[in-house]
Amino acid sequence: MMTLVIGGAASGKSEFAEVMARQFAAPRVYIATMQPFGEEALARIQKHRDRRARMGFETLECYTGLSVACEALPENASVMLECLGNLVANERYSPDGGGKGVALAGVLRLADCCRDLVVVTNEVFSGGSDYEGDTLGYLRELAQANRALAARADRVVELTAGLPNWLKGGPTQSEEATR
Amino acid sequence: MMFVTGPLFAGKRDYVCRALGWTQEELAARAVWDVQNLAADAPDAGTLARLADRLAGYEVVIATEVGGGVVPVDAKERAAREAAGRLACLLAERAETVVRVVCGLPQTLKGDSSCWSI
Numbered sequence: 001m002m003t004l005v006i007g008g009a010a011s012g013k014s015e016f017a018e019v020m021a022r023q024f025a026a027p028r029v030y031i032a033t034m035q036p037f038g039e040e041a042l043a044r045i046q047k048h049r050d051r052r053a054r055m056g057f058e059t060l061e062c063y064t065g066l067s068v069a070c071e072a073l074p075e076n077a078s079v080m081l082e083c084l085g086n087l088v089a090n091e092r093y094s095p096d097g098g099g100k101g102v103a104l105a106g107v108l109r110l111a112d113c114c115r116d117l118v119v120v121t122n123e124v125f126s127g128g129s130d131y132e133g134d135t136l137g138y139l140r141e142l143a144q145a146n147r148a149l150a151a152r153a154d155r156v157v158e159l160t161a162g163l164p165n166w167l168k169g170g171p172t173q174s175e176e177a178t179r
Numbered sequence: 180m181m182f183v184t185g186p187l188f189a190g191k192r193d194y195v196c197r198a199l200g201w202t203q204e205e206l207a208a209r210a211v212w213d214v215q216n217l218a219a220d221a222p223d224a225g226t227l228a229r230l231a232d233r234l235a236g237y238e239v240v241i242a243t244e245v246g247g248g249v250v251p252v253d254a255k256e257r258a259a260r261e262a263a264g265r266l267a268c269l270l271a272e273r274a275e276t277v278v279r280v281v282c283g284l285p286q287t288l289k290g291d292s293s294c295w296s297i
Binding site for chain 2 (some may be wrong): 004006008041123125126127128129139140143146147148149150151156158165167168
């Protein structure tokens with residue numbers, strides 16, 4: 001089952017997705033997409049890795065080339081991917097990036113080769129359209145990926161103030177019971 | 180009138196075409212979109228209300244939500260954003276049905292959209 005979780009900054013989307021993913025069958029893999037810059041970021045990332053290991057998640061760092069990284073997944077893995085906003089930016093702007101459309105292709109490939117999948121993505125589309133440089137191009141690509149994944153997903157949920165607003169599908173009985 | 184709103188690039192026009200079985204040509208003839216930009220030219224509340232009245236003559240009115248970011252430093256942009264939000268409220272009041280589209284998925288905020296179901 002594939003679930004797309006969307007929300008603004010600090011809307012509680014990560015926590016919501018994490019609670020969901022903890023109920024997935026093992027082996028559980030967390031795919032991290034944020035490229036670390038500097039000592040402080042590395043230390044913070046290690047802290048998150050340790051915390052997730054205690055919850056039964058193996059962490060796979062993947063900044064670009066998700067399609068290829070899928071090959072390294074254990075069979076029948078359950079996956080939490082966080083987040084699409086980073087992945088699109090990495091593919092678009094990083095020297096190792098594959099360019100436009102590659103991030104979405106990677107997530108669609110991932111959806112085909114794992115058991116349960118929850119993808120976290122960003123709501124950054126309500127602040128107008130007056131941006132400099134390539135920002136609008138980035139927003140257009142992220143929005144297109146969001147729409148394509150929402151169409152592909154079994155469930156789509158928007159988070160506001162930590163509360164879920166289901167746009168497609170709804171919580172499972174066991175999810176209802178744990179909240 | 181049906182008022183459709185939602186974030187930028189959310190698939191609002193595609194949703195309307197899907198829901199109503201319209202072609203792009205029909206959409207262009209029977210709907211109006213990006214009305215948040217029209218609000219910027221309304222100098223006062225009365226003009227804004229008249230604009231809402233005029234837009235309500237269309238079958239479908241589509242606006243992009245633009246009030247979710249940081250308050251703009253520029254006074255003109257600030258006023259335009261404020262007017263866009265007010266216009267959305269006025270249009271929602273006049274609409275029989277209000278639908279918000281996020282990631283291409285519709286959610287009915289007012290009225291019954293079952294007859295528009297896709």
